[in-house]
Amino acid sequence: MTDTKKQIRIALRNCGLIDPEQIEDYIAQDGYFALGKCLTEYTQDQTIAEIKESGLRGRGGGGFPTGLKWEITKNVEADQKFVVCNADEGDPGAFMDRSILEGDPHSVLEAMAICGYCIGADKGLIYIRAEYPLAIERLKIAIKQAREFGLLGNDILGTGFNFDIELRYGAGAFVCGEETALIHSMEGLRGEPTFKPPFPSVSGYMGKPTNVNNVETFASVPVIINKGAGWFNKIGTEKSKGTKVFALAGKINNVGLVEVPMGTTLREVVYDIGGGIVNGKEFKSVQTGGPSGGCLTKDFLDTPIDYDNLVAAGSMMGSGGMIVMDEDDCMVSIAKFYLEFTLEESCGKCTPCRIGNKRLHEILEKITEGNGTEEDIDRLKVLSNVIKDTSLCGLGQSSPNPVLSTIANFEDEYLAHVKDGKCPAGQCKSLLRYDIIEDLCTGCTLCFRNCPVGAITGERRAPHFIDQSLCIKCGVCFEKCKFDAITLT
Amino acid sequence: MPEIKLSENTIQLIKDICFEFENKESELINVLHRVQGKLGYLPAEVQEVIAKELKTGVAKVYGVVTFYSFFTMIPQGEFPISICMGTACYVRGAEQVLAEFKRQLKVEVGESTGDGKFSINCLRCVGACGLAPVVTVGEKVFGRVAPSQVKQIIAEYREGRNSEDVKTA
Numbered sequence: 001m002t003d004t005k006k007q008i009r010i011a012l013r014n015c016g017l018i019d020p021e022q023i024e025d026y027i028a029q030d031g032y033f034a035l036g037k038c039l040t041e042y043t044q045d046q047t048i049a050e051i052k053e054s055g056l057r058g059r060g061g062g063g064f065p066t067g068l069k070w071e072i073t074k075n076v077e078a079d080q081k082f083v084v085c086n087a088d089e090g091d092p093g094a095f096m097d098r099s100i101l102e103g104d105p106h107s108v109l110e111a112m113a114i115c116g117y118c119i120g121a122d123k124g125l126i127y128i129r130a131e132y133p134l135a136i137e138r139l140k141i142a143i144k145q146a147r148e149f150g151l152l153g154n155d156i157l158g159t160g161f162n163f164d165i166e167l168r169y170g171a172g173a174f175v176c177g178e179e180t181a182l183i184h185s186m187e188g189l190r191g192e193p194t195f196k197p198p199f200p201s202v203s204g205y206m207g208k209p210t211n212v213n214n215v216e217t218f219a220s221v222p223v224i225i226n227k228g229a230g231w232f233n234k235i236g237t238e239k240s241k242g243t244k245v246f247a248l249a250g251k252i253n254n255v256g257l258v259e260v261p262m263g264t265t266l267r268e269v270v271y272d273i274g275g276g277i278v279n280g281k282e283f284k285s286v287q288t289g290g291p292s293g294g295c296l297t298k299d300f301l302d303t304p305i306d307y308d309n310l311v312a313a314g315s316m317m318g319s320g321g322m323i324v325m326d327e328d329d330c331m332v333s334i335a336k337f338y339l340e341f342t343l344e345e346s347c348g349k350c351t352p353c354r355i356g357n358k359r360l361h362e363i364l365e366k367i368t369e370g371n372g373t374e375e376d377i378d379r380l381k382v383l384s385n386v387i388k389d390t391s392l393c394g395l396g397q398s399s400p401n402p403v404l405s406t407i408a409n410f411e412d413e414y415l416a417h418v419k420d421g422k423c424p425a426g427q428c429k430s431l432l433r434y435d436i437i438e439d440l441c442t443g444c445t446l447c448f449r450n451c452p453v454g455a456i457t458g459e460r461r462a463p464h465f466i467d468q469s470l471c472i473k474c475g476v477c478f479e480k481c482k483f484d485a486i487t488l489t
Numbered sequence: 490m491p492e493i494k495l496s497e498n499t500i501q502l503i504k505d506i507c508f509e510f511e512n513k514e515s516e517l518i519n520v521l522h523r524v525q526g527k528l529g530y531l532p533a534e535v536q537e538v539i540a541k542e543l544k545t546g547v548a549k550v551y552g553v554v555t556f557y558s559f560f561t562m563i564p565q566g567e568f569p570i571s572i573c574m575g576t577a578c579y580v581r582g583a584e585q586v587l588a589e590f591k592r593q594l595k596v597e598v599g600e601s602t603g604d605g606k607f608s609i610n611c612l613r614c615v616g617a618c619g620l621a622p623v624v625t626v627g628e629k630v631f632g633r634v635a636p637s638q639v640k641q642i643i644a645e646y647r648e649g650r651n652s653e654d655v656k657t658a
Contacts, residue, residue: 089616090613092576092577093577095614095618130522131614131616132616133628168519169519171522171559188513188515188518190553192556250576250577255577255621321576323576337579341574347556
């Protein structure tokens with residue numbers, strides 16, 4: 001059963017409740033009220049103070065205090081500044097930003113205008129993935145309607161404040177979630193990161209001070225202004241305030257988005273809200289933080305989720321992807337899967353990330369093929385730490401996390417691969433072996449007829465045999481056999 | 490620079506798109522999106538025209554085209570098949586689905602079939618993790634795809650039963 005009481009909807013407050021293509025629906029839910037309040041009742045500093053007091057931290061992964069970021073950008077002198085919304089949700093398995101943009105686009109527009117007011121910017125840009133056509137469509141409609149209502153454009157609500165928003169499209173590059181890379185991409189360049197400092201707050205888009213926040217961060221802002229920082233900072237833990245949206249996926253019964261107060265335990269999310277593991281199998285691990293995060297074991301099920309606890313546990317909050325894995329998932333393969341992702345998405349600018357990750361992947365490949373040694377595990381650790389320490393941007397610095405966390409938490413599984421030549425989860429095909437138990441085989445020919453590569457031989461009513469040199473380990477014979485005569489070792 | 494052999498119409502189309510974006514170099518990615526939307530892919534000659542119009546180097550345009558996975562220099566099939574390789578899909582068996590598509594169509598990722606009907610690509614998360622594993626053909630989304638369904642999906646398009654969906658999408 002799903003326990004909805006454990007959820008509090010702040011960022012997702014309007015999703016599914018209002019028609020996202022009708023600005024009136026949003027306004028009826030106190031929409032744009034916060035913007036009006038800021039423009040007419042609060043000074044820039046008072047608004048920033050409110051956000052700072054709320055304790056809101058960046059929801060894109062890093063967890064940098066939002067109010068502080070705004071203050072830094074405000075304090076830089078410049079003739080022009082920009083507000084940028086990072087909607088390049090590239091983290092595989094995370095889709096909360098998409099849901100907010102599709103379900104409640106005005107909340108993001110309103111917050112961007114508030115941010116613009118605070119830092120002294122009159123232009124906002126939303127950098128959105130081209131893979132999200134519906135979100136793009138809804139944003140276009142929302143921007144048009146907000147302009148018609150005088151909530152974007154010149155002289156907003158008659159206060160003399162000007163602010164308008166444009167869209168910029170991504171083109172499929174994970175590294176563009178990194179803010180310097182994102183800014184280069186918006187300028188029409190290859191999305192390669194550059195060294196920080198200077199931070200975008202000082203020199204960002206077109207060399208001007210630029211405040212970059214993530215979709216979910218922005219979506220939380222109007223509520224904080226409306227209900228007050230004191231309301232928001234009562235939710236959550238000491239250092240992580242408010243709620244976080246997680247995208248629950250993988251081997252879990254209830255897949256989808258959940259929004260829970262910071263400090264909720266993984267157990268509550270996986271079992272009470274997620275409804276446990278599919279087919280009643282055993283929980284093995286939960287992966288948080290996407291390709292930059294790590295895999296946590298069942299020992300961490302009772303850890304309260306917040307930014308700092310997840311980092312201490314060897315993972316990270318990331319944008320909120322939460323992939324649940326069961327006993328059938330091989331942790332070495334999972335680490336390899338994430339490395340494949342990093343390899344493809346590494347921009348190639350700095351050597352540790354470009355070449356180091358390639359070598360990491362090769363070692364993992366060797367282990368999953370059954371050719372690894374114990375020294376390889378040490379090599380993985382050393383190389384991972386070098387990549388972490390020497391890469392240019394966040395992508396490289398965090399790319400070995402899946403490897404390090406799986407070694408830390410599932411070392412026995414690595415050892416089983418290299419010492420015993422076995423994959424305990426039965427996922428690494430090269431380490432599998434199907435055999436027919438002669439005594440149980442009735443010679444029904446079912447496996448023989450279904451084998452896609454003709455690796456099974458034998459006469460009718462006589463025991464069959466599998467030719468190991470031909471077997472591609474597809475498992476069809478194992479599934480088809482009605483007499484449990486095929487073993488998997 | 491070699492002579493450009495594109496048709497006059499195509500060149501004009503590209504010029505018009507560049508003009509819409511005020512021939513600004515900083516609009517390069519938007520221009521590429523639009524041109525690929527019209528032509529289906531971005532071969533070298535097209536990049537040369539764009540570079541000329543935006544008054545920038547061909548190398549820069551090529552650098553951007555090859556950097557982003559969304560842009561392609563190879564023509565896509567009439568029915569572009571994309572298999573989501575996001576984590577949720579991977580955990581739920583996307584790899585086997587991909588293997589089955591490759592086996593059925595006898596092409597590798599990034600290639601098109603000889604008759605130009607199908608091409609296979611991998612995507613990184615379409616944000617439909619609740620439907621994992623996900624396959625898209627054109628703009629149509631297939632959820633919870635099992636390898637055993639692959640043959641049928643291909644057949645539906647080959648026989649033209651679903652082709653309307655793709656064209657109108």
